[in-house]
Amino acid sequence: MPSYKAPLRDMRFVLHEYLDLPGEAAKLGLTDATADLIDAVLEEGAKLAEEVLQPINLPGDRQGCRLENGVVTTPDGFKEAYKTYTEGGWGGLASDPAYGGQGLPRTLATAFGEMSSAANMAFSMYPGLSHGAYAAISLHGTDEQKRLVLPKLVQGVWTGTMNLTEPHCGTDLGLIKTRAEPQSDGTYAITGTKIFISAGEHDLAPNIVHLVLARIKGSPEGVKGISLFMVPKFLIKPDGALGARNGVSCGSIEHKMGIHANSTCVLNYDGAIGTLVGEADKGLRAMFTMMNEARLGVAMQGLAQAEIAYQNAAAYARDRRQGRALTGPKEKDKPADAIIHHPDVRRMLMNARAFAEGGRALLYWTALRADQLAASKDAAAREMAEDLMGILTPVLKAYLTDMGFQSTVACQQIYGGHGYIAENGMEQFVRDARIAMIYEGANGVQALDLVGRKLAANGGRALLATFAQIDKLLKDTAGNASLKPWTDGLAGARKDLEEATQWLMANGMSNPDNAAAVSNDYLYLMALTMLAATWTGLVATAQAKLAKGADDALFYENKIKTGRYFLTNILPATGLHVARLKAGSEPLLAVPAESF
């Protein structure tokens, strides 16, 4: 059985020492987020993840969800765990106090989300989807919708869903067929079939608030005729009590590669009563509020699965004895040495470790931009935060889920044959992590979003802000000799990114196929460059602590060593991405479509 220990020391390092979250939160008026409170939340969150959520992760995978007569039963223990979760107020950590939330920074909620998702990804998706619904309604909903629904979502009394995909359309939402017929009372009757609806039906809460994309009768074809509707499983009376069952039902649940304990539903809408969220025909915009929220959440899932896989692989490598270290026995009294002494095992562990530590810091840094965007009084700061988030959301969604998956595979490999056996749990991390590369916009779509949309928006303002961020860091650290390997690495990556950007401007505008063909390499270049900046900051923080004679010297020394591994063994990939990028679209498209 695998185990999980929340990486609290590293989380505190990132939140307090690297980001100064208490200071930043105070600047944003989030004065509740003191250092003590942040630590208390981390400690309590860790207990929940370790003691309540993780123990039901592997059994939940084995048991899965069950559909009988339209009713979905979640695995044993999920109902109790959900009760504990909601009673602890975990669902509303960063939500508006006006609706019962705790108003804490998103950055802190992201750290808690990482723990929860590492401990039990399938479970965490139930409250996770509620966050997306909360975001869409709070930004686009009517006062009445907010009044009736938001407190329930914040407290976790009800849950939410996102209904986009239909059998014939996923990425291309312009093809949506689900239709909405206006009723005389201002509501709409929704009819159609939605698929892949995570947490679409379950037994954790008495009501589910579905947010559904549909086309109002008479609206234009394509994406310009799509509206967003709120369709509760049970109708909601004006006093908030539950009314009649609405015309939405679960037709089947999918048999999937992983996240077995999360019910992925086919939902059939048969004249279900819904109310419009936001403006008619502007549903995609409202839906993208949820999507962006969700995309950073999915990036976090990639990181989280890498972390728990790393922890278990490290423990196994310390414990499993096979062969002798090549430089002579390390444990002479034992029949063999622990496999952690084998350099190739160490290589796999270091890859996962460098990924998890760097990825965590960059993700939390990005989450802090979300706090700034939401709460800063300074318009320029809000714009900067929005620009950086715009760039980093697709980058993190794709890179952290790709590398998160690869990390779970490498950590499974450390177990040898035992990693392939279900009871040891490593293969579940691989199967669960796999979906994160696909949903909320497949990673190829993220790369297109970055290259086709985010770079060009507002005359390239966001990209300039990103470069400015890097240049400021390079300037601020210019005199620091001990930091030179990292600043050199960052400057090299920045140069590669600039070269790639110039290539893209010269070749991608005239031929969009060029931009699309290299989008994946460009996204990786951006991710590696931002990670180089992140590691520069992490190492500078650690060096400063050591210089002050910190108690916890080993932690900081290891941080610097892990940062060096990033420099020597991960960052050099930027050159490969530039080389591939410069090949353009021609080699990819040369074989005719009919010949595949």
Next chain:
Amino acid sequence: MPSYKAPLRDMRFVLHEYLDLPGEAAKLGLTDATADLIDAVLEEGAKLAEEVLQPINLPGDRQGCRLENGVVTTPDGFKEAYKTYTEGGWGGLASDPAYGGQGLPRTLATAFGEMSSAANMAFSMYPGLSHGAYAAISLHGTDEQKRLVLPKLVQGVWTGTMNLTEPHCGTDLGLIKTRAEPQSDGTYAITGTKIFISAGEHDLAPNIVHLVLARIKGSPEGVKGISLFMVPKFLIKPDGALGARNGVSCGSIEHKMGIHANSTCVLNYDGAIGTLVGEADKGLRAMFTMMNEARLGVAMQGLAQAEIAYQNAAAYARDRRQGRALTGPKEKDKPADAIIHHPDVRRMLMNARAFAEGGRALLYWTALRADQLAASKDAAAREMAEDLMGILTPVLKAYLTDMGFQSTVACQQIYGGHGYIAENGMEQFVRDARIAMIYEGANGVQALDLVGRKLAANGGRALLATFAQIDKLLKDTAGNASLKPWTDGLAGARKDLEEATQWLMANGMSNPDNAAAVSNDYLYLMALTMLAATWTGLVATAQAKLAKGADDALFYENKIKTGRYFLTNILPATGLHVARLKAGSEPLLAVPAESF
């Protein structure tokens, strides 16, 4: 439901046009292997794979194996399929006619193996394991063992297994605890527990011949005291009839990530009667005969899963319509264009295609070395074949299974959310392909075998032979202007490989941790260089055919285009491998073992 169509055109290209298998086979005295016969075997093998094996692949995964009272039941249809398989003589394609085999080239059997494994990996492992047992007994067994067992294995009347792993030891076989007590009649009583025994118990054949590593009472500790035994499930009477049930039983079958339809058993030996295979205490040598055989077979599994995943992803990409091509609608009469027109989808398909085509050619080329080793009358040619195989066996085992797995993941990605759903079959390819990176020596162990054993053996003779092979190709093609991009690519990769080899000699001998730390990068460099050589040969072959005005111009043009994709988008990784390699072991080992 996925489908499979054996890639016969490409197989014929490799076997006839690139390798000239009929000509090479004739030189080795394998005169039965005419061009016509080779084609007939391919055609019939394709039918078996497509019509018999593939249809029970996905259902077999869903149903899995069942253990009741020590008896394992394979999924529906497996017994019938196995009967068809053995009646067709497929198990003995390359086996000795003296035992009922057909004596055809291993190269051809490898092509058939690819089809069979692509269509149904779990099924193909049942006869696959018999090959390993056949190889070990035919090389090391007594005349009596050969007489009693080999015809049965060749005809598939019985199957075979390999019993190495125990709960506490896999890679480190020196720790084996299973013991063999000599009996007065010359047999041994075997007692111990073996785990992860593929096809260890099943209902396909009335008897199973287990080859078991155990330590004879009084033998030395460690690897020098291990012997190999033949332990049949039912004792075999001198006339070949089945006798009493032997003292071996299946304690449980593993619940695994994939290959559900192959029974992976815990086998308990309780005084089971076995006979020695080869010399006492020299069991590892005999077992390595099976392992090397098996390792090329596992490499083939990686290739095979990539091929079937590619085929289905390509079909889906041609069929699934989402969005419009970026350069304007391609299918104006349809509501959207097929996703094959999206460059990022094409990138994933081209990666898988270039891998499958290049990997196939290199694997078959290596299998031809096995034929030369087995049948050449020329001692120098045998030595050269053995040297090249020695280098390429670990390289192909690791690289083809790593990249095979990655290809299945990328092809699953093309399906979007539908790739995560079990019924579509793509996720099974990922789960099945995953084991090939682990078993028969985890890929990290392959890299150590290459760097620690194969390079140094016989004063580096095999490595010199490998370089000589490349240099001869470069010399032979020096005047060919149309081939220049490929010969330049090959020369560049060769230079990187040489630089890495020199680094290894300068740094790996003095510090074995350096050699181990970079072994994975070195293996990838070797794989990419050998693939560059392979593509140079494939493209030269295609160009020559086009120059002669071949009917099938599109096939050859696409081959050249795919070869160019290899040059621009895959081969440039050699530079990254050299850069990482030169970092040596220090960054990997800097964080102390206790800090993981």
